[in-house]
Amino acid sequence: MRYFFLVVTDYFAAFEIPRHLAIDTKDLERRYYALSRTLHPDLFARRSEAERENAQAAMAILNDARRTLSDPVARALYVLKQEGFDIAEQGTRDVPPELLEEVFDLNIALDEVADGDSDAATQVMAARSRFEIMCSEIDAALTTQFAVWDASQLHADLQEIRALLNRRKYVTNLIQRATQATEHVSD
């Protein structure tokens, strides 16, 4: 089992689950615990050094696999990478024009917050709420698209997912910036 693990390159195969974007995370958890009970290096403490090292490497792969698959975004990025997509930073590409306008307004508000304008802080917080709603809309769209690809397994259906992920990344960056700016104010 452990030796099998060392040559496993697919995280889904490691857990013996179908290669789907929508997965049952509770089931993943159960499988992770069950595998941990057979692979963990603690169970090999009295064995040879080679066996201990194998267990260590296998458990590291299991942990990496679980971390990746339990998070929907990391899981989707993992499949995109497997399918040959370049998942490096995308910059402002795939960001719709109406969002660019929002970003422009946010930047002005952020500057004003930095200058100590408390009205601007309210604006930033309002913008943050809008971005948070946007983020949950993207997540809902991703859930739908996950189901589409799970059924079709077509490369083309991943294009939409990739665009959604880029947009999500952009929006979460904005939320983070807005949060940092307002935290600074409350200090």
Added chain:
Amino acid sequence: MFQIEFDESAAPEKIIGIDLGTTNSLVAWMNLTKPQVIAGSDGGRLVPSIVSIDHEGGITVGSAARAELIDHPERSIYSVKRLMGRGVADVQDELKLFPFRIAADSESVIRVQLGDKTYTPPEISAMILSQLRRNAETALHCKVTKAVITVPAYFNDAQRQATRDAGRLAGLEVLRLVNEPTAAALAYGLDKRREGVVAVYDLGGGTFDVSILRLHEGIFEVLATNGDTHLGGDDIDNRLLRIALEDIQSEWGEDLSTSGQAVQTLRQAVIRAKEELSFELETVIELDWQGKSYRRQLTREALENLIRDIVERTLGPCRDCIRDAGVTPEQIDEVVLVGGSTRIPLVRSAVEVLFRARPHTDLNPDEVVALGAAVQAGILSGAVENQLLLDVTPLSLGIEIYGGVVSKLIHRNSTIPASAAETFTSAVEGQTNVLIHVLQGEREMAKDCRSLARFDLKGIPPMAAGMARIEVKFLIDANGILNVTARDGRTGIEQSVEVKPSYGLTDEQVEAMIESSIDNAEEDFKAAQVAGARVEAEAILTATEKAKLSDAYKELTDEERRQIMVAMNRLKLAYHSDNHHLIQRHVELLNEATRQLAENIMNTAVSGALTGTHI
């Protein structure tokens, strides 16, 4: 004979669990189904982490060293854990508060001056570990060579390596480094609660940790950890000490802070007062020094006002930890308190407010970490079954990329062992090596993170820029320590990686220290034998001198008397040699030469007794 050998091979080797603390250290073991703390020969379960070295290099550890700390502060040290895995620049703040004497020749590893010699923090910690090992060997009646040692969860790679080095120097194979709050949860979970979400709040002498774990069917899974490796009861002591020193200066017009003895005596007085205020509402700080006496009333309320900010510094890491664990305070079923400082009522109430749960105090906060280390030792030896610890790395691991920016490879709170692979290539044609800088921390720029190590990937085949592919694998092992391996992506050939730690000892340095300590041990042994032989020589020389005055001596022949004189003179010459065999031989020769004399004395004594006279 067969029976004995069979028993030895059948009994699994005993693995001890050690809590190597800033203030106190403990050793425990798994006694059948229950972890148990092992007391020292003086009956004490807590071994104060104090080391004192005398002029001959003799080492005193624990309670006995406490007296030395007052009488010979220049040869004694406490709280050495604060220096583990740190560089000289890191500890400048500590030097204002702790009487550490850092040797001038310190480089990336600090050397501490004790008397006329210098020692690295791992060597000093090894002296404490050796004492604990001996305590265990005495109590368990067997040799102990394997141990699980606990470290603060928030210890970085260098601090963990330094702890492991200390174990090796103490003759212990360190099978696992376990995070202190995790160990506490293990002891607690085994004893009290088997399911649910548990927070561990660990405020020790010098470090603060908070961890949140999920306990589920024997699996102890750490969800998140946070902390501050320089926050603890020591900080409270230092603050009280400073106030008392100022107080005394204005009362007596005398600055005691320059006297190591006075400072140590006063430190112990303020610690006593602080501890009393956990149970009483008021106390008195008392110091009697060179005929003068200082008395200062201190109420619990006043103490609380003095230390409120220190207690509050623990709350930020707690909030971050709750957030990172992805739980709400309501979902936390219980809070376990660890470390002596959690006896302070203000700490307890702050924890209660933050976690919205009454903290658990059934287990002794001083012992629970050592007990947990023993449980982990039991898991590794096979004595404890169906329990498994899944811990996390406290800090993100990354490498420096262009512009001094850190690219994170393994994020904090990732379950360990965790790994990440990165492919490096040549930037210019014909380039045959790549320098890689590994860092630990959460900040974006390399200069703001902790430098772990640098290594040079050598032997890249010279080819066009971007063509070579070297795959480097970073693995954080179950001890939270980084391992690096590299291979040529085209040929699959394993590359050797020489990692040079930024802070800490290299393997070679540790080996050299182990060798020299073995040499020293031989030397020490030899010195003891010489000393023993000299004692024997003195005894026989004194006895002979005395016998020369007796009548029995006069009864000897001239030749017999001459031989005794010769043997005495020869022994006196041999006495000053470093060869104990030589001394012993001449003791025997003198013994031989005085045989008749001894017989005569015996006879005189017998006849004297018969006639009722005394010689």
